[in-house]
Amino acid sequence: MSRTQVVLLLMSVCQLSIMHGQDCPSRQELQSSLRQVHKLLSAHETSYMQSLRTLRKKLNLLQTSAARLPAKPNNVTCPKLEAPANGKKMGKILLPGHEVHFLCDPGYELVGSETRQCKDSLTWSGQQPLCRDINECSSSPCLNGGTCENEVNGFVCLCAKGWAGATCQSPLPTFFITITNTSAATAVGAAGAAGASVPPPATTSPLVRPSHCTHTQGTTHCTCDPGYTISGRDTSVCTDIDECELFHMGQAGRLCLHTCVNTAGGYRCACPVGYNLTRDGRNCKDIDECANRQHNCNQDQLCINTYGGFQCVKVECPRMRNATYVKTTPLRCERNPCPLDNRACSQAPNSVSYHYLAVVSDLSAPRVMFRVSAMRMIGDTLRFSLLGGPRARRHFTVQRSDRQTGQLMLVSPVSGPATLEAEVEMSELERRMLLGRYITKVTIFVSPYDF
Numbered sequence: 430m431s432r433t434q435v436v437l438l439l440m441s442v443c444q445l446s447i448m449h450g451q452d453c454p455s456r457q458e459l460q461s462s463l464r465q466v467h468k469l470l471s472a473h474e475t476s477y478m479q480s481l482r483t484l485r486k487k488l489n490l491l492q493t494s495a496a497r498l499p500a501k502p503n504n505v506t507c508p509k510l511e512a513p514a515n516g517k518k519m520g521k522i523l524l525p526g527h528e529v530h531f532l533c534d535p536g537y538e539l540v541g542s543e544t545r546q547c548k549d550s551l552t553w554s555g556q557q558p559l560c561r562d563i564n565e566c567s568s569s570p571c572l573n574g575g576t577c578e579n580e581v582n583g584f585v586c587l588c589a590k591g592w593a594g595a596t597c598q599s600p601l602p603t604f605f606i607t608i609t610n611t612s613a614a615t616a617v618g619a620a621g622a623a624g625a626s627v628p629p630p631a632t633t634s635p636l637v638r639p640s641h642c643t644h645t646q647g648t649t650h651c652t653c654d655p656g657y658t659i660s661g662r663d664t665s666v667c668t669d670i671d672e673c674e675l676f677h678m679g680q681a682g683r684l685c686l687h688t689c690v691n692t693a694g695g696y697r698c699a700c701p702v703g704y705n706l707t708r709d710g711r712n713c714k715d716i717d718e719c720a721n722r723q724h725n726c727n728q729d730q731l732c733i734n735t736y737g738g739f740q741c742v743k744v745e746c747p748r749m750r751n752a753t754y755v756k757t758t759p760l761r762c763e764r765n766p767c768p769l770d771n772r773a774c775s776q777a778p779n780s781v782s783y784h785y786l787a788v789v790s791d792l793s794a795p796r797v798m799f800r801v802s803a804m805r806m807i808g809d810t811l812r813f814s815l816l817g818g819p820r821a822r823r824h825f826t827v828q829r830s831d832r833q834t835g836q837l838m839l840v841s842p843v844s845g846p847a848t849l850e851a852e853v854e855m856s857e858l859e860r861r862m863l864l865g866r867y868i869t870k871v872t873i874f875v876s877p878y879d880f
């Protein structure tokens with residue numbers, strides 16, 4: 430309050446006294462009052478100046494500490510995470526509350542955390558995952574003394590003598606083993622070495638060779654190079670054994686898993702496009718184009734390895750009129766929260782998951798293809814059902830395997846190439862009230878061959 434204001438106030442007090450029929454204060458009284466007001470004002474002024482000085486000090490302190498702060502604050506993100514070897518990392522935002530997901534390449538299993546979240550403390554939840562090669566040999570798949578060699582996404586059986594087939598399940602005829610033990614390469618070498626001492630062959634065909642004859646005590650004994658035999662009466666000529674023709678028999682004893690090619694003095698097996706011949710020379714092994722980066726899928730697509738090929742798939746979240754979805758992992762979409770009292774939205778599936786399987790043609794059936802389990806249960810009942818009408822029912826059925834698990838069964842063998850689709854719904858209820866619906870869409874790629 431300024432001095433002018435105080436004087437005006439005193440004058441107003443005098444006017445007010447006159448209005449109420451009282452006398453104005455005497456000059457002495459007025460001067461005494463004015464002195465008191467002066468004192469009061471001086472006290473206020475001192476205190477005011479004191480406050481101002483304190484405020485200025487505080488301001489200066491703040492300015493000094495502000496000058497000491499770094500130009501731009503750092504460390505507001507979690508540290509960068511690396512993708513595991515033989516796997517991928519999905520998610521790039523390193524801010525608190527965001528998640529990063531990890532996936533392993535086919536043939537590898539994830540050990541550690543599938544999902545890690547950036548915490549407010551700017552550290553990651555969980556542990557850095559590893560992609561461990563699945564050891565397919567651990568179940569001892571090679572029969573009859575075969576040796577199993579673990580490979581990425583598969584295994585190879587090196588069969589003991591006398592056995593053949595992917596798991597060494599097929600016996601070979603014993604007399605056959607004795608003639609095929611010498612490979613075509615060594616047979617050709619032997620012929621070259623013998624060429625100088627034997628008469629020239631009657632024909633230039635590599636399928637015909639002269640025999641090796643010895644004369645003792647009036648009898649002639651003729652033998653052939655491995656893979657050749659004397660046919661007809663002319664013992665001087667050996668012809669190639671067509672092993673493919675000779676052993677053209679059923680599954681149990683077949684020489685080659687796919688195609689047999691007869692060669693001079695031997696034979697070789699061949700595989701269709703998309704397969705490599707295995708080290709035993711008889712079986713065909715799928716090429717994993719996804720792992721070998723031999724695919725042409727674009728960045729929006731996932732590469733799914735199949736027997737004899739690969740598929741590029743694009744996972745798109747469902748589009749519905751009443752509900753919207755967001756992709757929470759590369760293979761899963763979750764419903765966004767529904768507005769209150771929007772019944773149509775709350776009855777839409779809570780999540781839709783996508784799974785891709787590759788199988789060979791003519792798998793024996795019935796057979797479990799896929800299991801769906803509830804991770805945690807809130808309600809009192811889980812129901813599993815197959816969606817998709819009669820077309821899906823032709824190949825599949827859904828059964829419960831335990832209280833919290835349903836399984837998709839293949840009911841009849843399917844000849845490839847074919848692509849089958851099935852949708853399994855798991856619904857959770859509490860006293861018959863629907864709590865949630867979870868859909869799993871399974872796509873099965875069936876190879877053109879039974880391998």
Ligand SMILES: [Ca+2]
Pocket residue numbers: 656669670671672691692693694695696
């Ligand atoms: Ca041959």
Ligand SMILES: [Ca+2]
Pocket residue numbers: 703715716717718734735736737738739
């Ligand atoms: Ca493949």
